[in-house]
Amino acid sequence: MRMKFWSRKFLLFRLLNGVIFCVFFINNSYAEPGRQNNSVAQYKKLLEAQQKEFQIQRQIIAEQGKELEQLRLRLDALVNQSVENKQLPAKQAANKPQIVVAKNDNEPSESPNKLPSKPVGQAPPGTAEKPRPPEIPRLSDTVGGVLTKKGNIVVEPSLYYAYTSNDRVFLDAFTYLPAIAIGLIDLRAVKRHSVIGTLGARYGVSDRLELEFRVPYVYRHDTQRSRPVSIGAGADETFNASGNDIGDLEFAGRYQLNSGTGGWPIFVGNIVATAPTGKSPFDIEYVQAQGVPGAKFPTELPTGAGYFSFQPSITALYPTDPAVFFGNLSYNYNAETSTSVGKIQPGGAVGLSFGMGFGINERSSYSLGYSHKHVFNSRINGETIQGSTLDIGQLLIGYSFKYSPRTTFNLSLGIGTTTDAQDVTLNFRVPMTFGLFDS
Known part of the structure; x- marks a missing residue:
């Protein structure tokens, strides 16, 4: 939608330039020689401003093209990953470890080619701490305290x-x-x-x-x-x-x-x-x-x-x-x-x-x-x-x-x-x- 909006604006801008050019041309044809020179100078300034605006429009279109390319790459990655998950056994997919990579605030939030298939930060299986008796004040030799950790x-x-x-x-x-x-x-x-x-x-x-x-x-x-x-x-x-x-x-x-x-x-x-x-x-x-x-x-x-x-x-x-x-x-x-x-x-x-x-x-x-x-x-x-x-x-x-x-x-x-x-x-x-x- 954003690209269509800028394309229409660009066509209207060129049409307006054409109308202005015709008006200046007609006026210059019947104007006096001194006045014609002033009109030509004004037209050159206007043409330079239009060229700068044209360059800005080209940059906007180029940036939109890059965004479209990134969206296409993300869509391809999602499709490929969906196919791979269907082929993997259910048990292997459930036990697949997740790797969380630290990133800077200035970097993109997601990589175009690597998207996590599970919640970010999920610990790999087997790394959770084993349940241990809770700590309570020791009342006797058999009630209270907590078991000593291995090697301590x-x-x-x-x-x-x-x-x-x-x-x-x-x-x-x-x-x-x-x-x-x-x-x-x-x-x-x-x-x-x-x-x-x-x-x-x-x-x-x-x-x-x-x-x-x-x-x-x-x-x-x-x-x-x-x-x-x-x-x-x-x-x-x-x-x-x-x-x-x-x-x-x-x-x-x-x-x-x-x-x-x-x-x-x-x-x-x-x-x-x-x-x-x-x-x-x-x-x-x-x-x-x-x-x-x-x-x-x-x-x-x-x-x-x-x-x-x-x-x-x-x-x-x-x-x-x-x-x-x-x-x-x-x-x-x-x-x-x-x-x-x-x-x-x-x-x-x-x-x-x-x-x-x-x-x-x-x-x-x-x-x-x-x-x-x-x-x-x-x-x-x-x-x-x-x-x-x-x-x-x-x-x-x-x-x-x-x-x-x-x-x-x-x-x-x-x-x-x-x-x-x-x-x-x-x-x-x-x-x-x-x-x-x-x-």
Whole structure:
């Protein structure tokens, strides 16, 4: 349309020039000689202006011809590409990688001979990052955090504090009426403080598998206040004991079982094993308390459990931005051990924990959860120790702050909800990531 418009304008312009020429010619034929010279000069100027206009028209037509040629080349390229796509298998065409070439602002937006067949910027297949468990504040050895990337090492120093207070009544007597007892009745108030400093290291074998090793150092201090009420004692007996030494070594492994696609949660398998390298409670010596007949107190406190243990568990993580729901189911097996009083089989335990992690921003997040563990009766020489079951429940609160790309601060708080649980626990972790073996 643009070319037709300029062509018509050019014809009208030439026709107008012809009419003007005829008028000048007629006027010059009957004009005086002096006047004829002036008319000829004016006509030459007008002719020069028309020639300049003619040159401009020729340039416009040439530019229009170039645009038409580019449109023709683009049309040919589209036709050829359509034929090639029909001949290629559907799978090959879907997997064909796209290449994005950077260009300057002054260059044409598209090349005449190369047009993309898919959206510009689409990543080639196989380059997308593999789904990984989301980052949430670590609440325990099996819940929280994120698996270590392949080739990375995470060094994690931590400091753990626990406080327990318990009032206990010991009755070594018999009764013949509900209000009358014959024997020893001992009342005790126990306050226990435990501080554990741990140095751990995790290594990412692959993007789905990590291994961990932890070395704890334990310090414990107990205060027991006792008064026998059946022998007329008028003062409380207080006994203090403490112990500090290396604790039980821990080995752990975690493996991501699935990718979490298709609306499924991400499942992570965990196994934690401990070796009895700390001071065993079965090797502690007890002494007779003065002024409290029948009461014995330990001379020092143990720093280990005294037996091997294995805890397999499975963790489920379901991300729903910005929250992550989690749950963990575990079983704890404690191996039999020989002591001075016989063979002791500590009771196993089943545990359940669940909760939610919430991302405040890119650097901060917090989590809320609950953990409950039921410990079964223990055995000594094959005989069940009645009343040795325990129920340990805790309300868990965690907070995580990403101090730098390599360092994170993680604080978790546990509040006991059952009589067998510790009153309060605090755990401060500082995982630091080092890419020593980047792949």
